[in-house]
Amino acid sequence: MADLDPTGATGAATDATSPPLRERVRAALQSRTALVVIILAVLALLWWSAVARDVSAERLLSLTVWGVMLGGVIALGAIGLTLVYGVLKFPNFSHGAMVTLGAYLAFAFMAVLPQGPALRPFSFGWEFLAALVLAMPLVGVVALGLDRVVYRRLRRQNASLVLFAMASLAMAFFLRSLIYLIWGPDFYFYYDARANPVLDLPLNIRVQADQLFIVVLAFAIVGLVHLLLTRTRMGKAMRATANNPDLAQIRGINTERVIAWTWIMGGALAAAGGVMYGLSSQLRPEMGFWLLLPMFAAVIMGGVGNPRGALVGALIIGVTQQVATAFLNPAYGPAVAFALMVLTLLVRPQGLFGARGG
């Protein structure tokens, strides 16, 4: 027990004859188990409230599956957000605008690509996939461009965290205005009035093929990111830079290059999230802005800087948001995410996967 935590108070306490009860209770309340229990309790409460209001079991199950889909979309944004935070140590408020930009750029590509037939059972054709593949690196380059023009200068001046955060907020408004300017405030669909039939799945789950596609693609991309971070040189360099930037340089890592790849990756993932979100609902200039809060909630819940944590956090947030719509106006979705974020901050500020004492 004592060798588990040589720095913290718990180790010192076990050496004493009897640890003060208050200390032990506090430590137990702040443990990972406590947070997991609280999150599960919130989920159970949501399901129970739904059942109490006569929401059918099939509908609840479908909502849960949709929640997993929304979680996948949130995860794509949240992983980029958490990577940027890990390496650059500031909350990037313009990440939501990257999501929107990705969705609209894919829309623009689809307008110029020749339209093919729908790839049944999905509602989209190959031009949608091509647009997705084109939009991802393009948003990555935009993210890199913003770094070169704005954030790199701030880095060279050793600017404070507040300046970085404010600059990213300014970039968020700038990008959003740009989108309004080019595409206007109207809603768009990737495919107007194209049939998107609900699949008949066991247990009466009502899900569209597109939604399954989103879930599978989101998880595939998250899996790829995991492989990239654990198996490749650049991935290891990213984790090293996030962990200790000064030491990374001493060990021969060009941290500016790592930062560049982090932006490209974060931007590309945000674009993928935006395109999926656009496919599952519609394109609006505010779409990314509304995802920003769930993304931050997922990042904080999972432990800031931890991609695996961001995925788990995103799934929890996604499911809670969707299940809550069984008895709440969907517009309150972000409020649910916000409540979970505040709960996490109160119980265990370092999140599910964060290091102790963080």
Added chain:
Amino acid sequence: MPLLKVDGVTSGYGDMEVLRDVSLAVEAGEIVSIIGPNGAGKSTVMKVVFGQLRPWQGKVELDGRDISRLPPYEIVTLGMCYVPQVANIFTDLTVEENLELGAFALAGREVAERKARIYELFPRLKERARQEAGKMSGGERQMLAMGSALMLDPRLLLLDEPSAGLAPKMVDVIFERIIRVNQTGVAILMVEQNARESLKMAHRGYVMANGQNRVEGPGPALADDPDVARLYLGG
């Protein structure tokens, strides 16, 4: 020509001058020890040598090449590696990943062979290969930090307070390994608070005070020098 030459360096943080006109040299294969009281600027010398801090005046040369404007990640490719005093391992990564990142500048093939050599020098690291580095003891961390820095097979190794915060038994182990590394031909420049011990093993030593180097001489002779002893060795 010395392997490393620090030539009249003045530097500091912000407006605060920490080093004034510091000069020192390390020959190939030597152990050189810098001692001096707290705040003498010993660690700052290391930072200037390794490109973490720019000299305001003077320059740092490696093999006769001016490296004072190079970033750390380029300096490591020239055959000089550095173990800082604190935060010298990647705590979130495994022991093995730490070692592999030590050889980041190296292309694939040789990494496995170098890793095997480090495991031979520090068998404890092999036992802990898959463990998260942040969960190790102070002595093991120091071994890992040194091991990572040796992955590039440097000709010169910079050690900042390698014995700081270690149990006396572990200090002996670390010092013994430093000598072993040196016997393979690696020159060592170290800063130590454990002055007497580090001077005994050093070929040459420098005594620093108030940001300047004051005395220079063969290590054991400095350790026995009554003036040095009175001023800096506390007895």
